Amino acid sequence: MGGYRDADYFRGSLCCQLILFFIWLPSFQDVTAQETHADRRRISSLVELAKEPTSGESGLFDPIEISPAVIPKFPYPTESFPPMYPFYPTFPTRYEPVLTGKCPVNFSHSDISNILDKTAFDCSGPLANLVGNVICCPQFSSLIHIFQGFFSMKSDNLVLPKEVADHCFSDIINILASRGANSTIPTLCSIKSSNFTGGLCPVKDDFTFEKIVNTSKLLEACNTVDPLKECCRPVCQPAIMDATLQISGRQMMVNNNENMAGEVNHTDYLNDCKGVVYSYLSKKLSFEAANTAYRILSACKVNKVCPLTFKEPSEVINACRNVAAPSPSCCSSLNTYIAGIQKQMLITNKQAIICATLFGSILRGGGVMTNIYELCDVDLKDFSIQAFGQQGCLLRSLPGDVIFDNSSGVGFTCDLSDNIAAPWPSSSSMTSLSLCAPEMSLPALPTSQTLKNIGSHSSEVRLFVLIFSFFIFSTLLY
Structure with missing residues (x-):
């Protein structure tokens, strides 16, 4: 009899468990559906814009207001890169450079030779x-900073003597040209041999620098620069500026609110001291860490300004001033104007947003109130150089390099993930544009393509955990 009672008890217990399970199941499905909906909201937040950075941050960048729909959507890290557009069929011819023999630096040193190669390629x-x-x-600017630090590695100096600086600068340009680089880089990039010398900066040696500057704070801020946060939530840039002000003797004047606007060559003075700060960082950081940091800081700078030149668009204004619907004459005039822009240079996707907004502001200032970008199907890519088959090419806003492919030669990789309409400004003013996204709120991206359809597998796992916890709960009840 005891055995039958045990069997009845077991069947009754199992029956209760099943009844409880089926009662619980609908609520579980509701929870799963809610979680899936939340995931969609998190993914959509990838293209949402943050508010203007708080005080202390906004001063570093000119603010711009723009619709979230315009921000380029970056693909998952595991997706294949966009195609490369070749420029040279083969790598440029190399030859032995003729050097001055008066620059006391071993250019064959692996670190210097590697960064010279990288610069020549770019x-x-x-x-x-x-x-x-x-x-x-x-x-090229990063190379100059790193070379200055490398030259001073075995001494207490942070700069080069003027006569040596001229010879070393000449040798660098000759070496770069011998490795396929453009020989007009100094003019193109507005960099001279005097950038090596520290110019008007009063601090030019390690001892004095370390006596004035909190070097631990400086190195910690710039040792690892986050490419996604530095431009909008800067860490390294303020540390460099603080050190620059300190060694220039301007920090006390800034703290005392003294007027420096009338001082001659004030900007050059600070730039000279900033070069000394870069030299110190180059001596203390690895060449790779320094180069990465300097490139990210450059990206922050170039991505907040449109580098294109806009001539007076009087013809576009006259043809488009009163249109309210697609107009052949307006679109023809606009396309002709943009075709001239497309011959200037390659720009990044963020620069394209600023350029499109800037040009639209110019048109609005001339009386064009209608969004003619929409009427004439103007995309962000239309503001950069056009590659094969009239495909616009925008570079990513993160630091990039010229690349070499055995089949196609030397070229560059385009970002093809931002084939979206150009933004039309809400006014003729450019005082409220911001491209800073809420980095801290971005959801984690899948680590592989196979995880993109993870929904059913994830539900199975949650179902298994739920069943397991259910039986644990039942055991405790009975």
């Missing part, structure tokens, strides 16, 4: 004129 021949603002000049 400034390859005629391509340098097309990518100078975004790729070539940022890398």
Whole structure:
């Protein structure tokens, strides 16, 4: 009898468990549906814009207001890169450079030779004129900072003597040209041999620098620069500026609110001291860390300004001033004008947003109130150089390099994830544009393509956990 009672008890217990399970199941499905909906909201937040950075941050960048729909949508990290547009069929010819013999630096040292190679590649021949603002000049500027630190590595100095600076600068340009770079880089990037000397900066040696500057704070801020946060939530940039003000003797004047506006060469003075700060960082950081940091800082700078030149668009204004619907004459005039812009240079997707907004503001100032970008199907890509088959090419806003492919040669990788309409400004003013997204709120991206359809598998896992917890709960009840 005891055995039958045990069996009845077991069947009754199992029956209760099943009844409870089926009662619980609908509520579980509701929870799953809600979680899936929440995931969609999180993914959509990738293209939402944050508010203007708080005080202390906004002063570093000119604010701009723009619709979230215009922000480029970056693909998942595991997706294949966009196609490369070749510029040279083969790598440029190399030859042995003729050096002055008066620069006391071993250019064959692996670190210096590697960064010279990288710079020559990024400034390859005629391509340098097309990518100078975004790729070539940022890398050349980084080379100058790193070379200055390398030269001073075995001494207490942070700068080069003027006579030596001229010889070293000449050797660098000759070496770059011998490796396929454009020989006009100094003019293209507005960099001279005097950038090596520290100019008017009163501090030019390690001992004095370390006595004035909190170097631990400086190195910590710039040792690892976050490419996604630095431009909108800067850490390294303020540290460099603080050190610059301190060694220039201007920090006390700034704290005392003294007027420096009338001082001669004030900007040059600070730029000279900023070069000394870069030299100190180059001595203390690895060459790779320094180059990465300098390129990210350059990206922050170039991506907040439109590098294109806009001539007076009087013909576009006259043809489009009173249109309210698609107009052949207006669109023809607009397309002709933009075709001239497309011959200037390669720009990044963020620069394209600013350029489109800037040009639209110029048109609005001339009386064009209608969104003619929408009427004439103008995309962001239309503001950059057009590649094969009239495909616009925009570079990503993160630091990029010229690349080499065995099959197609030397070229550059385009960002094809932002094929969206150009933004039409809400006014003729450019005082409220902001491209800073809420980095801290971005959801984690899938780590592989196979995770994109994870929904059913994830539900199975949650169902298994629910069933397991249910039986644990039942055991405790009985």
